[in-house]
Amino acid sequence: MRDVVVLGAGLHRFGRFPDKSLPDLGREAIENALDDSGVPFKDIEVAYVGRVLAGMGAGLSVVSEMGRTGIPVINIEMACGSSTSAFREAYLSVATGVYDTALVVGFEKMQRGLIQIADQKSYQTVMGLAVMPASYALQARRYMADHGATAEMFGQVSVKSHRNGALNPYAQYQTAVTLDDVMNSRSIADPVTLLQCSPTTDGAAAVVICAASKAAQYKSGRLAHVAGWATGSGKYEPTGDSAEGEADTGEIGRLVAMAWERAGLGPEDVDVTQVHDAFAPGEIFSIEGLGLVPVGEGAQAVWDGRTEIDGDIPVNTDGGLLSRGHPIGATGCAMVTEIVRQLTGEAGPRQVKGGDAHVGLIQNAGIGGMNILVLTS
């Protein structure tokens, strides 16, 4: 497999843009990624597109905004993990030598309110079980009893995320909130309150990747390399699992071990991390599953500030899903974008470790499936 670098990344701001079409959102993200990479669109050989709710062929309608060069445009869907799945396919196509340059795009336009995860007439809906935050809430309550954590420790994840979002001009929410704000916001699925839920969002994100051997013609300086990856679909763990929800810590642990083996690195090497905090407890479960802290110590680690930008295990420095926003098809590419900024020393006020960050870890989940990526510089 060839060495592959991320040459450029960019977003259309996340938020609510009722007057903008998907091509409007996607085009701006692609323009920003191409500008950042130095690669003209005519040099892009293939495009992989993560999207969920848009209709047939939506990827082509967005990518062709940049020109009709005849390249393959491949639509990929894995719910909230769609665009890291697209990234992985693009990476493999370049690493195996099929293409030298590839574009990855993720985009979404969403309705307000709880994401509908089951048909209106389905058993899960009629019975009131298809409540998205419920799987996190169920896991959170058990976690509190088993590990002596408090509801405030989950709330603190959201306080941190909003503080980081306030430093990110592309974030949906750019205003800090207090722990009281979080805990006193409306309860959705106890102990998860409204401010511990990621919003529904419109947005787009794009990434340009390239064979490392071809990178010099486009860009010089510090570049982020793809060092490791793993993908899975929620391996069944015999007895002892909860009945519902996205992949649990066991699945994260299984996959991250595969990614570390490919990268030749381990959790002790990580400088900065992006995790799937669709709901606030997610950050705590993820940092434990990834091995950044021992199981049962994640809540205390958040409470102690260890996942803050200036902490020893900074997580979701751009505000995460909670504050940056969660346009489901675009979220994975936004995660990649933030890690690339951190690893190239371009994260501005959000920069970790004084710019001396060289290993970035990404965990992006989508109902049952999960992608892990390790980038290095």
Added chain:
Amino acid sequence: MNAAAETTKGQSEDIRPLSAGQFIAAPTPGERARLRGARCRACGETFFPPRRYCAACTSGEMEDIELPSSGSVESFTIVHQQLPGSAMIPPYAIVNVRLGAGPVVQTVLREGHEMLELDDDVALVVETVLNEDSHSYVAFIARRLAGGSKEEGK
């Protein structure tokens, strides 16, 4: 059965499971739920709802089993937001119930949810959850066993 006939409670006599195949015998509102599970003959893992191939070992040698009609609350959450299309009116609890050595099943608990605690014993009971087009749709729900004490058997 006459689909148009109504009981004095306003419920249809035409009782249908909300989810086909969920019960091992015709469900009767108010009685214990006799749930149909599946057990893998190869590895012994049990599942609800039943499945044709084992999720653990991929064997297709599955057999129907009747699951216990009570278990302990592994976790729960109180839902405060109305889910569009749902027959459940908040607040209600979503509970994960561990059925002995068998699978964990998920359902709702409506009455007494404010007293619910982890590891409480609950019974799975048949209840009408939806009346529509002169049909009564039944499903299993969880009900607290008095004082959290162990149940006395069927």
